[in-house]
Amino acid sequence: MSMLKKALERGLTPTNIINYASLQVMTRWGRFYGTLRLRCKALFVGVPIGAGVTAHGPVGLMRWPGSHISIGAGVSLISSWRRATAAALATPVRLRTYGPGARIDIGPGAQLSGTSITARSTAISIGRQALLAPNCIIVDSDFHAHWPPEARATEPGMEGDRPVTIGDYAWIGLNCIILKGVTIGEGAIIGAGSVVTKDVPPHSLAVGSPARVVRSLVPDEDRAAAAHVNVHAAGLITGQATGQTTSAVQPQTPQGGE
Ligand SMILES: CC(C)(COP(=O)(O)OP(=O)(O)OC[C@H]1O[C@@H](n2cnc3c(N)ncnc32)[C@H](O)[C@@H]1OP(=O)(O)O)[C@@H](O)C(=O)NCCC(=O)NCCS
Numbered sequence: 001m002s003m004l005k006k007a008l009e010r011g012l013t014p015t016n017i018i019n020y021a022s023l024q025v026m027t028r029w030g031r032f033y034g035t036l037r038l039r040c041k042a043l044f045v046g047v048p049i050g051a052g053v054t055a056h057g058p059v060g061l062m063r064w065p066g067s068h069i070s071i072g073a074g075v076s077l078i079s080s081w082r083r084a085t086a087a088a089l090a091t092p093v094r095l096r097t098y099g100p101g102a103r104i105d106i107g108p109g110a111q112l113s114g115t116s117i118t119a120r121s122t123a124i125s126i127g128r129q130a131l132l133a134p135n136c137i138i139v140d141s142d143f144h145a146h147w148p149p150e151a152r153a154t155e156p157g158m159e160g161d162r163p164v165t166i167g168d169y170a171w172i173g174l175n176c177i178i179l180k181g182v183t184i185g186e187g188a189i190i191g192a193g194s195v196v197t198k199d200v201p202p203h204s205l206a207v208g209s210p211a212r213v214v215r216s217l218v219p220d221e222d223r224a225a226a227a228h229v230n231v232h233a234a235g236l237i238t239g240q241a242t243g244q245t246t247s248a249v250q251p252q253t254p255q256g257g258e
Pocket of ligand 1: 208
């Protein structure tokens with residue numbers, strides 16, 4: 001009752017209060033039910049799940065016999081448009097392996113929202129605390145042979161499959177597609193709507209289709225500091241290699257000095 005009084009004192013209308021309360025109920029119930037379903041399903045299909053994993057809405061877990069899917073501690077899987085922050089979702093989260101050697105590993109604290117990850121014969125790994133904005137697709141395969149055309153429907157062309165790695169703390173924008181063989185470096189950002197076909201170095205911003213690196217994310221002063229450290233390290237290494245210490249690293253005592 002006192003909470004209600006406080007809310008009215010703060011100028012919140014009854015409609016605001018009902019609105020907020022219904023949002024809270026939907027969010028909490030969605031998380032409770034989604035997580036319970038995920039845990040039951042994971043147990044059933046043999047997918048290890050870390051502590052504190054949450055799911056909102058249904059999560060598709062399809063593990064081919066002999067393959068591996070793991071979900072690290074504290075991962076958040078969002079399959080509900082009610083809970084998704086930046087955009088409505090085209091699909092629920094889906095993690096699918098298609099062959100005995102395939103694997104999918106979701107690192108601790110990663111956040112996936114309507115993400116589709118399909119590993120056909122290699123490995124796809126998502127780094128610690130990586131952020132995948134709504135509706136991203138990640139694949140390790142083209143799923144059809146390129147040649148001859150008449151065999152495409154039947155020939156899977158698995159020899160072209162390549163693993164995909166998304167580094168720790170990387171942030172993949174809305175509606176991105178990450179294709180086979182790509183490594184996205186630690187802390188990199190991929191702009192919304194990008195199609196990533198080649199590796200992206202750590203701490204860089206890549207955008208577009210195909211995604212191109214447009215700049216480094218490291219602030220200028222940090223880069224300058226790192227360059228300074230590198231010069232010192234190079235001096236040390238040179239000194240060690242020649243058995244001497246360079247003056248840049250340590251001042252020389254003059255020969256015959258006191
Ligand atoms: C990637 C992003 C964060 C970069 O923002 P930013 O630092 O303000 O971008 P910049 O202005 O430095 O962009 C650099 C260049 O890349 C271009 N660019 C930026 N994002 C782009 C995108 N998604 N697609 C194509 N080009 C893009 C800019 O036009 C600019 O080009 P220019 O140098 O020719 O003018 C932002 O563009 C973006 O995609 N935001 C959406 C993030 C998202 O999906 N959030 C969902 C919640 S998780």
